[in-house]
Amino acid sequence: MPPSSVQILNHLQDYIRYSELKQMVDRLIALQEEKHFRSLAVLSVFPAEGKTLFCAATALSYSQTRGARVLLVDTSSTENKSSLPLKDCLEPFPRGIDYLALKERPPINAPSPLTAIEMAAAGDPLVHDADVMQDDKMVPITQSSDQYLIQKAAHPRDSYGLILLDTVSLDSRNKNNLDPLLVARSADASILIISELLLESRELNDYLKKLQDPSLHLLGVISNEELDS
Amino acid sequence: MSENQDPFNISDALAVFQKHRLFVISSTLVTALLFTLVSFKIPKKYKVHFDLTIYSKYFQNPLIRDFIPEIDDSAEMRSQRESLIRQSLTPDFVDSLGERYGLYKSTQVPAVRTQWQEWILRIKSGAEKLGLLSPHTDTVLGSPHAIDREELLTHIQILGITGDTFRVAFVGSDPQIVYQVTQDLYTQITKTLLQVRYDNLVNIRDAIRKRMESIGYNMVSAPDPGPTDRMQPIRDQLGDVRNQIRNLITQYTEEHPRVQELRDRERMLTKLLEDAGVASNDPGRHTRGVPGQSTDAAKDIYSDLMKKMNYLNIAIDSDQQRQSDYFATLESPIYPTSPLFPKKALFALWGCAVGFLGSLFISAIREYFVLTTLHTSGLAEKLHLPVIGELPQVRWKSRLQSAPPQKPARPG
Numbered sequence: 001m002p003p004s005s006v007q008i009l010n011h012l013q014d015y016i017r018y019s020e021l022k023q024m025v026d027r028l029i030a031l032q033e034e035k036h037f038r039s040l041a042v043l044s045v046f047p048a049e050g051k052t053l054f055c056a057a058t059a060l061s062y063s064q065t066r067g068a069r070v071l072l073v074d075t076s077s078t079e080n081k082s083s084l085p086l087k088d089c090l091e092p093f094p095r096g097i098d099y100l101a102l103k104e105r106p107p108i109n110a111p112s113p114l115t116a117i118e119m120a121a122a123g124d125p126l127v128h129d130a131d132v133m134q135d136d137k138m139v140p141i142t143q144s145s146d147q148y149l150i151q152k153a154a155h156p157r158d159s160y161g162l163i164l165l166d167t168v169s170l171d172s173r174n175k176n177n178l179d180p181l182l183v184a185r186s187a188d189a190s191i192l193i194i195s196e197l198l199l200e201s202r203e204l205n206d207y208l209k210k211l212q213d214p215s216l217h218l219l220g221v222i223s224n225e226e227l228d229s
Numbered sequence: 230m231s232e233n234q235d236p237f238n239i240s241d242a243l244a245v246f247q248k249h250r251l252f253v254i255s256s257t258l259v260t261a262l263l264f265t266l267v268s269f270k271i272p273k274k275y276k277v278h279f280d281l282t283i284y285s286k287y288f289q290n291p292l293i294r295d296f297i298p299e300i301d302d303s304a305e306m307r308s309q310r311e312s313l314i315r316q317s318l319t320p321d322f323v324d325s326l327g328e329r330y331g332l333y334k335s336t337q338v339p340a341v342r343t344q345w346q347e348w349i350l351r352i353k354s355g356a357e358k359l360g361l362l363s364p365h366t367d368t369v370l371g372s373p374h375a376i377d378r379e380e381l382l383t384h385i386q387i388l389g390i391t392g393d394t395f396r397v398a399f400v401g402s403d404p405q406i407v408y409q410v411t412q413d414l415y416t417q418i419t420k421t422l423l424q425v426r427y428d429n430l431v432n433i434r435d436a437i438r439k440r441m442e443s444i445g446y447n448m449v450s451a452p453d454p455g456p457t458d459r460m461q462p463i464r465d466q467l468g469d470v471r472n473q474i475r476n477l478i479t480q481y482t483e484e485h486p487r488v489q490e491l492r493d494r495e496r497m498l499t500k501l502l503e504d505a506g507v508a509s510n511d512p513g514r515h516t517r518g519v520p521g522q523s524t525d526a527a528k529d530i531y532s533d534l535m536k537k538m539n540y541l542n543i544a545i546d547s548d549q550q551r552q553s554d555y556f557a558t559l560e561s562p563i564y565p566t567s568p569l570f571p572k573k574a575l576f577a578l579w580g581c582a583v584g585f586l587g588s589l590f591i592s593a594i595r596e597y598f599v600l601t602t603l604h605t606s607g608l609a610e611k612l613h614l615p616v617i618g619e620l621p622q623v624r625w626k627s628r629l630q631s632a633p634p635q636k637p638a639r640p641g
Contacts, residue, residue: 220609
């Protein structure tokens with residue numbers, strides 16, 4: 001019988017006690033103070049490399065360590081059966097952690113118990129903050145566009161200490177998903193989760209070329225590699 | 230991964246051993262134990278040997294230097310020695326060994342063969358039928374024990390230690406049989422050495438005797454004013470024959486072929502003397518000598534041959550009495566107390582070495598793969614990014630998956 005969300009949360013409560021995670025969060029906090037970023041996109045090349053686990057554990061540890069609010073944004077629009085849903089990791093969400101799933105885009109005028117972000121996104125008039133290239137032509141960012149939602153999610157009005165954007169894998173071929181590279185460019189910074197899947201990949205060099213794009217604002221890498229002791 | 234790798238040094242080897250010490254030690258012990266167990270199962274081989282020195286004087290005799298050329302060349306003497314030793318291993322002798330000690334497989338009772346040997350024989354016969362192996366049957370070689378004899382000879386080792394000393398050894402699976410066979414080999418070789426020398430001398434003496442008989446007969450037939458002079462050599466020869474018979478009778482019976490041969494000669498010489506006596510008493514008898522050969526020359530030749538025959542007899546008699554002067558046994562056959570192969574201690578040592586080196590090699594290979602495997606740090610270096618941290622590797626008791634999603638209750 002699969003564990004319930006409460007059990008996952010209990011697992012995570014134990015998980016964040018590991019010294020490796022504490023050191024990692026401390027390092028993130030130090031980097032945040034150095035680089036002054038608030039939104040952090042979490043990238044990986046392949047699914048099941050540990051993005052969601054990292055987001056959930058880091059959110060929990062960060063909020064407990066700094067006492068600051070954390071916003072978890074799930075930018076995936078389709079469920080992968082083998083993936084761990086971010087929402088289920090922390091539900092019921094502890095105090096200080098908010099959750100936003102961009103796939104659950106509500107209609108513009110539909111009343112619903114939404115978070116501040118969603119309400120703001122829903123209530124904002126049509127804005128023309130920027131133009132983006134789409135299908136070889138310039139189009140304005142509209143409320144229904146991915147770019148708009150990501151921008152809003154990555155830069156909310158509320159004062160969150162940290163905004164973690166969980167993305168789909170770079171290798172994902174699902175058309176409905178938000179482009180993780182777009183999410184990374186929209187965020188203040190991004191990090192890359194590395195596991196054996198990427199290290200043993202034959203197209204490693206191709207992926208490295210994609211990741212060397214400076215617009216991704218990659219801060220560093222997180223190792224999710226099982227090493228021989 | 231860093232492109233500039235440090236050269237390998239001894240401290241790296243020690244580090245590898247330290248890291249994999251449990252694996253290395255356990256592998257060493259297990260392999261040593263395995264090798265020791267195998268040594269108990271492997272059929273044992275025992276070896277018994279003796280060292281025999283054949284002196285140079287065996288090939289020399291000043292008394293008969295005119296007849297038997299002496300061998301002075303050391304290499305030739307060495308070849309002669311080895312030839313004499315190998316010459317003693319006659320087919321009859323080897324067959325006698327095989328049959329006496331049950332060393333011939335063809336004489337073994339089928340129940341003696343193990344299951345494994347039966348399977349091997351079946352495979353061999355099948356291969357011969359298919360033409361994969363050339364038939365190697367006794368009928369092809371024309372002898373009932375040719376194959377067994379050939380195989381038994383492979384168990385006999387003849388090794389030259391020095392120019393005049395040879396080691397003869399026999400290898401087998403039963404220590405008692407190996408010891409007895411080696412003793413038989415020793416007896417056979419020494420007997421053959423003496424017999425060959427004796428036969429050489431006797432053959433020469435017989436040749437001289439035949440020549441003397443021929444000359445003596447002619448001298449008897451020629452008109453000679455001195456019948457006693459003519460008969461004296463024959464008397465001398467008769468005396469010599471009788472001496473030989475007397476010597477041989479001490480060792481052999483009358484039925485011995487050599488004794489009988491001498492008896493025939495004695496009778497012939499006696500008859501010659503009798504004929505000569507009759508001829509000398511008969512004044513009317515006219516006999517002629519060999520045309521073209523003077524009596525004086527024949528007498529000279531006869532006396533010379535008689536002298537040489539006397540020397541030969543001396544040499545033969547002295548050989549009979551001083552047999553031990555021609556060869557010496559440096560080491561006699563000794564009953565084997567431990568097998569030649571396998572030696573359990575050596576096997577255990579080999580097991581330790583194989584286990585230790587093999588496990589070290591495997592550990593080194595594993596370390597190499599670990600070192601050459603790309604890790605996060607190497608990839609971060611390629612991306613020119615720092616490693617911020619690592620996620621703890623925890624073995625979750627159950628897969629970290631949530632329950633099936635439930636539809637959220639909509640507020641009314």
